[in-house]
Every structure is written in C-alpha cells, then in structure tokens.
Amino acid sequence: MWRLIRPDARSVWEFDEVKKIFYNYRAILKGKKLARYLIFKKIPVNIDLKNSSSENLWKIHQKIFSKIVRGNYLEEFSNKNNISDQKYSYLDLKIELLRRIMLNCHLCERNCNVNRINNEKGYCRIGKFGRVYSAHLHFGEEAPLIPSGTIFFTGCTFSCVFCQNYDISTNPQEGSLIDPKKLAAYANSLARDEKAKNINYVSPLAHTYGIVSSMKYQNVNVAQLWNSNHYCSLDTMKIISDLFDIWLPDFKYGNDDCALRLSNAKNYWKIITRNHKIIYESKGEIIIRHLVMPNHLECCTKPILEWISKNIPNVLVNIMAQYHPEHLVRRYPNKFKDINRTPTNTEVQDAKKFADELGIHWRAVS
Numbered sequence: 073m074w075r076l077i078r079p080d081a082r083s084v085w086e087f088d089e090v091k092k093i094f095y096n097y098r099a100i101l102k103g104k105k106l107a108r109y110l111i112f113k114k115i116p117v118n119i120d121l122k123n124s125s126s127e128n129l130w131k132i133h134q135k136i137f138s139k140i141v142r143g144n145y146l147e148e149f150s151n152k153n154n155i156s157d158q159k160y161s162y163l164d165l166k167i168e169l170l171r172r173i174m175l176n177c178h179l180c181e182r183n184c185n186v187n188r189i190n191n192e193k194g195y196c197r198i199g200k201f202g203r204v205y206s207a208h209l210h211f212g213e214e215a216p217l218i219p220s221g222t223i224f225f226t227g228c229t230f231s232c233v234f235c236q237n238y239d240i241s242t243n244p245q246e247g248s249l250i251d252p253k254k255l256a257a258y259a260n261s262l263a264r265d266e267k268a269k270n271i272n273y274v275s276p277l278a279h280t281y282g283i284v285s286s287m288k289y290q291n292v293n294v295a296q297l298w299n300s301n302h303y304c305s306l307d308t309m310k311i312i313s314d315l316f317d318i319w320l321p322d323f324k325y326g327n328d329d330c331a332l333r334l335s336n337a338k339n340y341w342k343i344i345t346r347n348h349k350i351i352y353e354s355k356g357e358i359i360i361r362h363l364v365m366p367n368h369l370e371c372c373t374k375p376i377l378e379w380i381s382k383n384i385p386n387v388l389v390n391i392m393a394q395y396h397p398e399h400l401v402r403r404y405p406n407k408f409k410d411i412n413r414t415p416t417n418t419e420v421q422d423a424k425k426f427a428d429e430l431g432i433h434w435r436a437v438s
C-alpha cells in the first residue's frame with residue numbers, strides 16, 4: 073500500500089533511506105557537524121587571488137576539491153579557527169572564480185558571454201546582483217527540509233511555458249535589489265531568529281556569484297540548499313558541487329525536444345544528466361524533483377526514473393503531482409494542448425508504480 077499522507081518533519085527521520093542519504097545534513101541539524109561553507113572559510117589558499125591567472129586559480133581549486141571529495145579533508149579543518157582577514161580562504165577562491173565567470177557570463181549553459189560585473193545583461197536579464205522577491209520560513213517543502221528558510225530570487229535562466237511561479241520568474245525587476253551583505257542578513261536572520269533548518273535558495277543559478285559571496289558574511293551553522301533547474305555550466309558545477317550541503321534539483325524532461333519546446337532549453341538531457349552525476353559523485357545529499365506532466369509519462373517521467381535508478385540510485389525523488397496549466401499554457405491552450413490539464417490519478421500512480429519497480433526512494437518525500 074502506498075502511504076497516502078506525507079510523513080511530517082519528525083516522522084520522516086524514521087525512514088532508513090532518509091537517515092542514510094541525509095547523513096551530514098542530520099549531523100548539521102544536531103550541531104555535530106559544520107555546514108560546508110563555514111569549513112571552507114578555514115581552508116587557507118596561499119596565493120594572491122587578484123593577480124593570479126585563472127588557469128592557476130582553477131588548478132588550486134581542483135587540488136583542494138579533490139582532497140575534499142576523496143577523503144576526510146573537511147574534518148581536518150572543522151575545529152580550526154577561521155583564517156585571518158588578511159589571508160585568503162577556499163571560499164574566497166570560489167568567489168574570485170565566480171567573479172571571473174561573470175566577466176563573460178557562463179554561469180548557465182546559455183553562455184551569454186556578457187560582462188555582468190559591469191551590469192550587462194544576457195538571457196536572464198539580471199545584472200551583477202539580482203533581486204529577492206521574498207525571504208521567509210516555508211512549510212511546504214519536502215518533510216526533511218521543514219521549516220525551510222526560503223529565499224526566492226526573481227528572474228530565471230529557463231522560460232517554461234507552464235511556469236507555476238511565472239509572476240516571479242519572468243520579472244527580474246521585481247523585488248528588492250540585494251548585495252552579498254543584505255543577502256547574508258536575510259540568511260542569518262532566517263537561521264538564527266526563525267530557526268530555519270536550511271537556507272533554501274530558490275532559482276539561484278543566475279545569482280550564484282551573489283549567493284556564494286554572501287557566505288562570507290553568513291555566520292550561522294545552517295545547511296545551504298541549492299534549489300534549481302540545474303542548467304548550470306560545467307565551470308559553475310565545479311565551484312558549487314562541493315559547497316552546498318543539500319541539493320534540490322529539478323529533473324523535468326526525458327528528452328531534448330520536450331525541453332526545447334516547453335522551456336526553450338537546448339541540450340537538456342546531456343547537461344542535466346551530467347550535472348546530476350557531478351553532485352552525486354561529489355557525495356551530495358540530494359532530493360530530485362520531478363513534476364509529473366500530463367501526457368509526458370512515456371517521453372519524460374519514465375526515462376528520467378530509469379536513468380536515476382541506473383546512475384544515481386542513492387537519492388530521494390519527489391514525484392510531484394501538483395502540475396496545473398499556468399502562464400503561456402493558459403494563454404495558448406491549443407498550442408500546448410498536451411499539457412493543458414492536470415495529470416490524472418492514473419498517470420501519477422503509474423509514475424509511482426514505475427518508480428517502485430525500479431527501487432527508487434520516493435515515499436518519504438512525495
């Protein structure tokens with residue numbers, strides 16, 4: 073029998089797969105481990121960041137990254153003091169590399185090549201720093217994450233015709249302009265005053281530079297959560313894949329045609345499977361979100377679930393049933409006839425049955 077009621081924030085920890093997959097996150101919640109960004113401030117980088125070549129910076133980054141992913145390198149630094157303001161840390165190195173990525177922006181796979189440090193704008197229409205629509209505790213996320221300290225950014229690197237938040241995603245000029253200090257103030261307050269279990273950056277990709285820069289001013293031991301369409305460039309993945317404590321990436325489409333038609337995203341399958349593998353291989357703690365869309369079970373849901381079971385089996389998958397026609401689907405119902413309704417119960421149950429056959433962990437979070 074399927075569980076009809078979602079587990080709550082307490083009972084979800086009774087699931088063995090949640091305890092196993094969220095091992096480090098749970099330790100952070102209990103105060104037994106530090107969030108990664110706090111440890112990264114303690115790892116010294118003995119180099120002049122501003123005057124070194126990008127090649128050299130990437131080389132040093134790769135060296136530290138490998139040590140982190142391979143072994144117990146983080147433990148070595150957990151109890152050390154933060155390094156002095158006069159010296160650079162691994163977090164500073166990441167910020168500098170992101171600044172250089174922004175000089176010819178390729179944070180995402182649209183590769184616009186605009187100088188966002190000079191406020192030039194590409195496809196996402198976001199300048200050096202973006203805007204925050206809201207920052208508040210959210211109780212509607214997956215059970216292990218509740219209450220989640222969500223920070224919603226405006227604008228997006230995708231153009232989903234069915235976007236369920238299109239008022240926010242299509243208006244990058246909405247909300248309050250933020251800089252790293254302001255963003256850190258939101259995060260510190262959510263974690264310290266409101267007791268958020270994590271800081272959940274919603275639609276973060278075009279804001280990666282501002283988010284990682286804000287970690288310099290954040291000081292609470294709280295897990296950092298990446299909640300994204302996951303259309304990150306390879307360079308962005310290199311920077312973030314050892315940094316975030318929890319991952320909440322979308323996996324929307326099982327093929328490139330659907331992705332191009334419905335989100336205007338090219339090469340979706342190759343990019344998204346690559347990025348999922350990178351975080352998995354970096355020992356990321358992951359909940360993948362898959363929104364079941366009507367008439368897309370065979371072309372999207374099933375290939376996605378099959379790929380997950382074969383390639384990254386130790387993740388949680390939220391099989392989401394809440395799709396409803398929105399945005400351009402409502403405006404052009406004939407053009408998007410296939411997705412102009414909610415999914416039927418049969419479609420959602422078929423998706424879950426298929427996931428069960430593949431041994432996918434979905435019950436604790438769907």
Ligand code: SF4
Pocket residue numbers: 177178179180181182183184185186188193194195196197198229277278
């Ligand atoms: S974040 Fe992506 S869409 Fe925005 S300017 Fe950079 S490459 Fe272009």
